[in-house]
Amino acid sequence: MTSQRETSLKPIVVPFTAGTSPSPLSRLGHHEVLERWHAVDRSAHAPHIVAVPGEDGEDWTAAALVTARPNTAYLKIVDAIGDVPAAVAAVVAHARGRDLAQVKWEGWAARPEDAAAAGFASLSPPLAQREAATGPEAGYVRWLRGSTVTEPPYYGQTTHFTCGAVTALVAQVHAGVLSREEFDRRAELTLWRDATNFPACEPVGLGVAVRRAWPSSPVAVHLDVDRPVLLDHLSENEQEWRAHLQRMSRADAGRIGVPIAPHRFSTAAIRSAIGRREHVLLLVSLAGMQGFDVPHWVLCHGVVPGAVVVEDPWANAATGDTWVDAHLLPVPDPSLDTMSAVSADGFSGAVTIGRPQRSGAPSSEPADE
Incomplete structure (x- = not known):
């Protein structure tokens, strides 16, 4: 009021x-x-x-x-x-x-x-x-709009490259799968080590690592290109072996049952996923929020009228940006849609994590919205 x-x-x-x-x-x-x-x-x-x-x-x-x-x-x-x-x-x-x-x-x-x-x-x-x-x-x-969002823990990534691992860990604490006491730097680096494409975490490798860490959590990858990603800034030799690792991750995804939807995961799809109590790890460009076009993982976990609420594990201290900015951060739907197009590499990627399933329960297929 x-x-x-x-x-x-x-x-x-x-x-x-x-x-x-x-x-x-x-x-x-x-x-x-x-x-x-x-x-x-x-x-x-x-x-x-x-x-x-x-x-x-x-x-x-x-x-x-x-x-x-x-x-x-x-x-x-x-x-x-x-x-x-x-x-x-x-x-x-x-x-x-x-x-x-x-x-x-x-x-x-x-x-x-x-x-x-x-x-x-x-x-x-x-x-x-x-x-x-x-x-x-x-x-x-x-x-201000009569809405409230359940607060996950805030965890600032302790390295320049562990944003993907941190967003997954925050999602699992928020879902009640992981306790706050278990969420520490060892957990951050352990999950990153399993997911990394050296040093970044690309969508398929991250999805596979999350499924391995929590086998009862349904995981789906949403990637709208059928090629290695996050490699354009590297030399040809550096690209070659990382691309091979990404092909291995795709093979692993097939073996352990992580589906890969070959479509962009729209803001409408993000809202639908959150409505089903899923968490969305979204790869965005920081150009819109920070002024430089660097790929970065954020967690989408809540919605309010006109905006999706995200957790950003990184804050830019040089501009007065702090964890208060990055925590429970509402991003308007059109802005989030623009951010999710990673322009430097020409693709979009996301990983969805569903609610843990009981043994024997059927897993859900990814939405291709």
Whole structure:
């Protein structure tokens, strides 16, 4: 329900530029917070200030620094200063005006009681992150469209190349197949070692590794090309032996019963799979969210009106991106559809993991949507 305070707010929204601060912002004080705002180049995430004007029309009574990854359906409050409840309410009103699915709040200085009073729920802290990762110990989320999504654990990949293994492990913890205590770096590297095409995990190899690790979980691969993938950036000699490994993975898939659907797995198919309580490991390009066309695995595990909710095991600290951005991340359907076309190699790929089956139960065939 929208509060009277939110509906009556007319926030001031101005761009945030590193190295400069509007006079009304400087007069609010909190210089240690402002230093954090300027510590990294946030320009890739459309940083802006949402402020509450004072009665004189010149000063501000509150302000928040707000950012978000491009092509997503959320806003993130980095910090709120001054009259914190008023600043947060202004951001929520701003997000509603943009018809977004969610507002997040980084817990650098936010108090849990203030977050709860503003309608935010606490996010579970990460199970692990890379040593170079930066971010607050706490984070909060508020859904805006009457929807909530069951929260999986957040686990930041500890290497540059284990995103596929991490998404599979998060899916299995979320499904209740794997306990949080069993999800650690050893599990991450063990699954990656079985799935890797050195160093990347391609769809068929990942699907085969998941089925081997959890034989009771139905697994299907969705790959719209009948050739080796993720190799175009390598020399001919480097491509040759990796291509051979991928052909071996296809043979393994046939032997252990992992079907390979030769079609692109559409956003509509992702929504249908999630509706059946399946998890979708989706190969995307990071061009839309991070500005560079690198293939990367994310986990699709929830849906809200207009967006699919994903877990991204990687955050770009250089842009102020943290685990709070990457966790419970809503991506609009059209954006996700664009991201899932891995342009550098001209294909799309996904792996679906179904609910564990009892012994003797028939396995489901993959949807070719």
